[in-house]
Amino acid sequence: MRELAERHGERTALVCGERRWSYRELDRRADRLAAGLLALGLVPGERVVVQLPNIAEFFAVCFACFRLGLIPVLALPGHRRAEIGAFCEVAEASAYVIADRHEGYDYRNLAREVLALAPSLRHVIVAGEAAEFTSLDSLYAEPRALPDPDAGVIALLQLSGGSTGTPKLIPRTHDDYLYSVRASVDICRFDADTAFLAALPVAHNFPLSSPGTLGTLHAGGRIVLLPRPDPAAAFALIAAESVTHVALVPALLLVWLEAVRGQRPTLDSLRLVQVGGASLAPEVARRVRPTFGCTLQQVFGMAEGLVNYTRLDDDEAVVMETQGRPISPGDEIRIVDDEDLDLPECETGHLLTRGPYTIRGYWRADEYNRLAFTGDGFYRTGDLVRRRPDGNLQVMGRAKDQINRAGEKIAAEEVERYLLSHPQVRNAALVSIPDAWLGERSCAFVELAGTATEPPARLALDLKLHLRDRCGLAIHKIPDRFEFVDHLPLTAPGKVAKQQLRLMAGATKRSTS
Ligand code: OOB
Numbered sequence: 142m143r144e145l146a147e148r149h150g151e152r153t154a155l156v157c158g159e160r161r162w163s164y165r166e167l168d169r170r171a172d173r174l175a176a177g178l179l180a181l182g183l184v185p186g187e188r189v190v191v192q193l194p195n196i197a198e199f200f201a202v203c204f205a206c207f208r209l210g211l212i213p214v215l216a217l218p219g220h221r222r223a224e225i226g227a228f229c230e231v232a233e234a235s236a237y238v239i240a241d242r243h244e245g246y247d248y249r250n251l252a253r254e255v256l257a258l259a260p261s262l263r264h265v266i267v268a269g270e271a272a273e274f275t276s277l278d279s280l281y282a283e284p285r286a287l288p289d290p291d292a293g294v295i296a297l298l299q300l301s302g303g304s305t306g307t308p309k310l311i312p313r314t315h316d317d318y319l320y321s322v323r324a325s326v327d328i329c330r331f332d333a334d335t336a337f338l339a340a341l342p343v344a345h346n347f348p349l350s351s352p353g354t355l356g357t358l359h360a361g362g363r364i365v366l367l368p369r370p371d372p373a374a375a376f377a378l379i380a381a382e383s384v385t386h387v388a389l390v391p392a393l394l395l396v397w398l399e400a401v402r403g404q405r406p407t408l409d410s411l412r413l414v415q416v417g418g419a420s421l422a423p424e425v426a427r428r429v430r431p432t433f434g435c436t437l438q439q440v441f442g443m444a445e446g447l448v449n450y451t452r453l454d455d456d457e458a459v460v461m462e463t464q465g466r467p468i469s470p471g472d473e474i475r476i477v478d479d480e481d482l483d484l485p486e487c488e489t490g491h492l493l494t495r496g497p498y499t500i501r502g503y504w505r506a507d508e509y510n511r512l513a514f515t516g517d518g519f520y521r522t523g524d525l526v527r528r529r530p531d532g533n534l535q536v537m538g539r540a541k542d543q544i545n546r547a548g549e550k551i552a553a554e555e556v557e558r559y560l561l562s563h564p565q566v567r568n569a570a571l572v573s574i575p576d577a578w579l580g581e582r583s584c585a586f587v588e589l590a591g592t593a594t595e596p597p598a599r600l601a602l603d604l605k606l607h608l609r610d611r612c613g614l615a616i617h618k619i620p621d622r623f624e625f626v627d628h629l630p631l632t633a634p635g636k637v638a639k640q641q642l643r644l645m646a647g648a649t650k651r652s653t654s
Contacts, residue, residue, distance in 0.1 A: 142168050142204050145358055149333075155354075155364040156382060157197035164358075167200060174205035175287060177280030181236075181264055185210030185290065188232040188298065190225060192216040194243040195343050195366040198268040198277060200354070202238055203297070207315070210290040211236075214298040214310060215344035218243055219549070222254045222613025223559070227308050229259035231505065232298060237262055238277070241269030244369060249274065254613065292316040298504055299346055299444040302550025304523060304541040306558045310504035311444050317498040318350060319359075321448060324468040325352035326360050328450050329413065329438065331386065335362030336410070338379060338387040340370050341548075346444040347418055348388045357386075372397050376406035383410040388440070390418040390548030392579050395425060401432050411435045413453070417442060417464075418548035419580045420536055426461045439464050441536055445520055446499025447472060449534055463533035464526075472496035475519060476528055489527040489537045493519040542639070544573040544583045549617045551583060553639075556620065559612040563604060565589055568629050570637045571620060574646045584646045585620035588629050597625050624649060 145154075146168030154164045162170070183189070189206055191213040193199040206213045214232050216225060228234065237255060239248035249272050252265045265274040290296075292315045299311040329352050331337070337357040341348040343366070349355055354364045365382045367375050370393055378384060389397065394416050401408070411433050416426070417440030429437040441464035442448035451465035459465075467474065475493040476484050484490040493515060501518050502510040513521055523541025526534050544551040553571040560569035568588040573581040585604070593600060601623035608614045624646065630638040 142171055142207075142358070145361065149361045152333075152361065153363045154358060155197055155200060155366060157195075157366045158368070160197055162197055162200075164361075167204065169284075170201040170281070171204035171208050172284035173281040174201050174277075175209040176282040176285040178205055178209055178211060178236075179285060179287075180282055181275070181280070183209070183211055183235055183264070186212065186294075187235040188212045188214055189236040189238060190214045190216055190228050190232065190234045191238045191344070192218065192220060192225065192248065193238060193240055193268060193344070194218045195339050195368055196240060196268065197366065198240070199343050200364075202277070207290070207296055208287060210287075210294070212295050212298055215300065215349070217300070217342050217344055217615075219342075219615045219617055221609075221615050222251060222258070224308060224615055225251065225255050226258040226613070228300075228310070229255060229262055231308065231310055233261040234259065235261060236264040236266060238266045239268070241267050241271070290315065292319075301444060301503065302543055302545075303552040304543045304554065305509065305552055306554045308552075308555070309506055309509065311500055312502075312504050313446075313498075313500070317446070317500075318355075321446070321468065321498040322350050322352055322355045322359055325350065325448065325450070326356045328452060328468055329356070329386075329415070330453060331356050331360040331362055333361035335360055335386055336365055336382055336384045337362060338365045338367055338375065338382075338384040340367045340375055340387055340389060340393065341418075345418075347390075347440065347442060351388070351415075351417070351440055351442050351448050351450075353388060370396075372400035373404060376400070376404060376408065379411060380407045385410055385412045386415070387411065387413075388415040388417070391416055391421045391425060392419070392547035394421070394429070395578055398425070398428055398432055408433055408435075413438055415440050419545045423461045437461075441465060441534060443522060445522070447494045447496060447520070447522070451533070455533075459531065459533055462535065463529065464536050466532050466534060467494075467496070469497055472499070473519070474528065474534070476526060481515065486530060487527055489525055491540055492522045492524045492526045492534075494522060495519045544571065545581050546573075546583060546617055546621075547579040551618050556583070556585070556608070556614070556618050559608055559614055560585060560587065560604065562612065563607045565591070565593075565600070566604070568637075570629055570639060570642055572639050572642045572646060574622070574643065576621075582621040583618075584622040584624060584642075586624050586626055586629055586642050586645075588626055593625065597623070600625065622646070 149164040296315040301309040449465040476490040525538040567590040576582040
């Protein structure tokens, strides 16, 4: 950032509503905020849960943390008590940074709940009206000379989509993260003329680093922050700020494609629409160029590291039908069967990967790491892929017990664990069902303890309220549908037969949502 500020000085680094911060301004804010965080007593290596929407302060806070050597844990605005409490606990976080309100939700109330659960938290820092907490604005202080952090230390903790009952944190170092940003900038040809619309939540790895907002800064371009993913607001910003690049998940792309039909906006400035985070159907991919008049790029990445892109000069068929190839010659890809044996070319199998910017282990999770990584350090992605002779990967499915709802990952086990905490639930299983808009949505199969006296719709509502209010679970994890069964079907070794449940969900007419 310091180098960027010297090189690009007064050029606009980011646009947030009426505010425009230059590179110099962003650099100065990082300096002053780092000094303020230090004055609070926070010291290098401590963890700070950062839960900010798409606002300029996100970047001031992140760069201040990087500068001081504090480690931000990048939470998403949709997370609630269950998730934030777990991040604070796992990371032993010392501070929690929030916006006062966003989208009608008051994060200060959430902070009050989290404080009661997280003994390690010493500070809540609020962008906006701070109430009884520390105001972010009050922290800007006289810059202090700070030692440069070592490039090999952890810069940030990303969140894993996960498939386990408790969230896993992903330690990314300064050098590995920046390596992936630089390589992404080259491949996606971001440059000083790039105006990148941050339409997805900025904390997510895709809009942050593939090449995303960090890539935009690295290239000397301009970040345009979209406060919420409303297509009309997005189209207005694209026109007003001459946005050239945007990253979308397929579900949001579908919404935009529909909205363009109705609104006929001016989108002439757009040069590249990147789509990733979940499977993109070729029929949808084919609508991008005619609708937006620009190039499509498929992005298959993961917060754990590996990122694949279709290249800007790839044949149309490659861009429509594949999820591209890795960014680095150092990325190792293995496609294996259930016994970890390499499969012949073009066969579908489990994707294992190891490389210069892919983690070798989750944060403080030794036991789980033995399952999630091979003995020689390959990460088990949980994705089922095939590699075509031209080297491009196609995501064919998933072996991990996860639901990919509009690009937001839901670990089935986590939701099941919370369902089981309801006194009326004897057993529960969460599965994905196909959805035309979201890609997938979730269906909870529930075996009740005793006989139900209430109608299914009432029970479903009770369970939803239990998950939301008692458990404090993020809204996107609340099952979209409930099915009540006498017994969950089991496989021979006694595990819940989820494949059978998916078929049952497809076949049942009656649904309780
Ligand atoms: C991105 O990161 P995460 O950590 O939220 O999720 C990773 C998982 C992958 O393992 C895969 O299951 C799925 O999301 N995924 C895709 C996909 N891109 C990601 N599945 C099918 N097609 C795709 N194009 O989602 C992420 C991180 C960086 C860049 C882009 C996406």
